[in-house]
Amino acid sequence: MTPTLTGFANSPDRGRGRGRDMRVRWALEEVGQPYDVRLLTFAEMKEPPHLALHPFGQIPTYEEPGLQLFESGAIILHIAETHKGLFPAEPGARMRAINWMFAALNTVEPPILERETAMLLERDESWTVKRQPGLDARICKRLDALVAYLGDREWLEGMFTAGDLMMASVLFRLGSSSLLQRYPSLSAYVARAEARPAYRRAFAAQLAVFEAGNRA
Ligand code: GTB
Numbered sequence: 001m002t003p004t005l006t007g008f009a010n011s012p013d014r015g016r017g018r019g020r021d022m023r024v025r026w027a028l029e030e031v032g033q034p035y036d037v038r039l040l041t042f043a044e045m046k047e048p049p050h051l052a053l054h055p056f057g058q059i060p061t062y063e064e065p066g067l068q069l070f071e072s073g074a075i076i077l078h079i080a081e082t083h084k085g086l087f088p089a090e091p092g093a094r095m096r097a098i099n100w101m102f103a104a105l106n107t108v109e110p111p112i113l114e115r116e117t118a119m120l121l122e123r124d125e126s127w128t129v130k131r132q133p134g135l136d137a138r139i140c141k142r143l144d145a146l147v148a149y150l151g152d153r154e155w156l157e158g159m160f161t162a163g164d165l166m167m168a169s170v171l172f173r174l175g176s177s178s179l180l181q182r183y184p185s186l187s188a189y190v191a192r193a194e195a196r197p198a199y200r201r202a203f204a205a206q207l208a209v210f211e212a213g214n215r216a
Contacts, residue, residue, distance in 0.1 A: 002034050003064040006050070007209065009039035015210030016175070017203050020072040021060040023169040025205060027076045027162065029198035031083035039209060073105050073166065080162040093157055100156050100163025108146065109170040111138040116173060139179055147183050154192065168193035 005028075007021035021037070028035045044050055046057040053061040054070040061068065062075040069075045077098065080086035087094045115135040122128050146167075150156065155164045171190050174180045180187050193199060 001065050002036055003028070003062055004036045004038055006038050006040055006045075006053070006059045006061045007206065008059060009041045009044075009209075010213055011206070011210050015207040017206050018173060018175070019059065019206070020169075022202060022206055023072050023165065024060050024062065024075050024079070025202035026169070026199050027079045027086060027165055029202045030165065030196070031079060031085045033079065033083055037205075037209070072169075073101060076162055076166065077101065086162040086165065088157065088159060088161060096157050097161035097163040100161070101166045104163070104166040104170045108142045108167065109173070111135065111142060112170060112173050115139060115177075136179060139174070140182070143179070143183050143186060147185055150185055150189060152185075155189075160193075160196070164193060 005021055005024055007025075008019055011019055013019060025035070025037075040050060040059060045054075045059065050061075051057055053063070053068050056070070058070070060072055060075065061070045062078070063069075067078075069078060076086075080097075087097050115132075118128055118131060118135060155161065156167065157163060168190055171180065171186065172194075180190065194203075
């Protein structure tokens with residue numbers, strides 16, 4: 001049966017694919033699983049029907065018969081475990097892919113998120129300009145290490161895995177900043193991820209939601 005995701009009815013990123021529903025759409029496209037999307041306003045996200053699915057009143061959520069999930073990491077882990085295409089067959093390699101999913105979410109994403117929050121929500125605070133170099137340095141520390149590991153590999157563990165999907169999704173968040181441009185091999189890694197047909201289908205689908213909302 002077709003699973004259902006939730007996403008923003010009015011994405012604040014204007015269709016740039018920065019919401020965490022995008023990575024779930026991408027995972028489903030990678031494994032060829034059709035899906036439905038239920039769009040929610042910010043108000044609906046905080047109302048009881050959605051809070052029953054997501055205790056923190058956020059997107060994305062995932063529903064299939066007998067299972068309801070929130071947290072993009074858990075959702076993608078489930079998709080990768082129940083379909084072919086996002087995990088290697090060999091148990092050690094599969095575990096290393098999971099290792100990279102956690103590294104993306106727990107080690108690389110936090111400093112990126114901190115910088116994004118400062119730019120979006122604390123832009124006018126007196127300390128923001130002073131804080132910026134420190135925020136950038138914390139991100140670069142992670143990117144330096146990632147570049148060193150990646151070397152001339154195409155993907156983190158031989159084939160493209162859910163670990164790459166998550167790492168690239170996290171790096172996309174650097175978007176317009178110049179930080180990623182300092183790292184040619186990481187920029188190329190991100191470009192390879194963005195060029196995947198499944199990514200492009202997922203991106204087009206979320207952009208269509210924004211465009212439809214704008215026409216209405
Ligand atoms: N850890 C959770 C996961 O990985 O699923 C985090 C989920 C999350 O942060 N969801 C955000 C949300 O629902 C949307 S993606 N926020 C609403 C709320 O908390 O009330 C984060 C996001 C938000 C906004 C933009 N933007 O403006 O561009 C981009 C991404």
